Amino acid sequence: MTIHVEQLSFSYGSHQVLREISFSVPKGQLCGLFGPNGTGKTTLFKCLTGVMPGKHEQHIFLEDKPLHGMPPKQRAQMMAYVPQEHTPPFPYQVKEVVLMGRTPYMGGVYGPKTSDYEAAVEAMEKTGITSLAEVPYTQLSGGQRQLTLLARAFAQQTEMLLLDEPTASLDFKNQMLLWKTIRSNMKAGKTAIICTHDPNHVFWFCDAVVVLGRQGSIIAQGRPQDVLTDEVLREIYGEISQVEQIGHRSVVMPFLDTVMDM
């Protein structure tokens, strides 16, 4: 599934956050969404998922169809969203939270089908949380909660994944597990947009990147190696790092001596 955003602007009241954003993510690509705090990345996700309905949705297209007017259930069959944080209102078990990913496919009074339970079990296996299935979600650590939300998104079996800082609370091994799982989704032809604050993750795991600047407009986009240059990183963060090469990989190294002197 291809997602296409054309001249999207969005304001909270008089506070304009997104300014004439245009980009496309073709089927099978993983696109990083990168930029300083408060530049509108989560807001962009909320525009895509329809949390804030409005005319701006006329500027977002899934396979050439505008999102505007698309019912939530239809949208949820096409895209799954992993939020940055989520506070559960009730102590549902992990397996019940994951099963909620199947809601867009349930209808009437019949409840979950065998295929829904199977999709939830598979999603828990993929994310390594099978042993947590019976644990109340309210008793999980931050990282375990994030893996549960990821499993819920996988259980939704959508063509498009929208992931808002999914590695933020994960330990190093789980970060790599997550990227591996996401990359395997790309191999299966899915499409994803992932917000991350780690430029190295963009370099190593993303096919493309969209960089949002402080004014809420795109300041660069394209292949990570072309886009995340010293100049662009300096523009958004100032003089704090430089891009180095280790083998054929790019690595953003902070100026550690400066940090230690502070």
Ligand SMILES: Nc1ncnc2c1ncn2[C@@H]1O[C@H](COP(=O)(O)OP(=O)(O)OP(=O)(O)O)[C@@H](O)[C@H]1O
């Ligand atoms: N519900 C809201 N009402 C009004 N302003 C909001 C609302 N949500 C976010 N904002 C403002 O919109 C701007 C963009 O916020 P957003 O959360 O989209 O940024 P972000 O790039 O995701 O930030 P971060 O990297 O810190 O997660 C911020 O100035 C924020 O204060």
